[in-house]
Amino acid sequence: MTKLSLNKVESFIKDLDQNPQLRQQFDADPKDTLIKKAASNPKNDVWIYRLVVSALSLVLLIVTTGILINVKEIQAADKVITIIASIGSAVIGALAGLLAPTASTQEGD
Numbered sequence: 107m108t109k110l111s112l113n114k115v116e117s118f119i120k121d122l123d124q125n126p127q128l129r130q131q132f133d134a135d136p137k138d139t140l141i142k143k144a145a146s147n148p149k150n151d152v153w154i155y156r157l158v159v160s161a162l163s164l165v166l167l168i169v170t171t172g173i174l175i176n177v178k179e180i181q182a183a184d185k186v187i188t189i190i191a192s193i194g195s196a197v198i199g200a201l202a203g204l205l206a207p208t209a210s211t212q213e214g215d
Contacts, residue, residue: 118143159204166197 118140122129132139169190179186 155204159201162197162201162204166194166201169194169197 121143122132128139128143173190173194
């Protein structure tokens with residue numbers, strides 16, 4: 107079961123006010139509607155997370171391989187090495203941000 111934060115609850119209430127079809131579903135079966143709404147959150151989708159991490163890892167692998175293959179050509183072009191280094195460091199930072207553990211807060215503690 108997922109925890110609902112105050113922001114999610116406020117967002118759900120706003121959706122209920124703006125969407126009459128969602129309001130009818132909620133009136134008919136509140137528990138099922140809440141479960142479906144919580145499950146539809148893209149932040150909870152593991153496959154999107156895996157796809158983003160895989161794509162960033164692939165970009166990092168391509169940049170690293172390109173550097174290793176074209177060392178002589180890259181050394182001749184000063185601006186190209188700056189661009190490649192920027193892309194590589196941005197990807198490493200994005201991966202670190204995605205893979206770092208998040209602090210979980212316990213409500214009521």
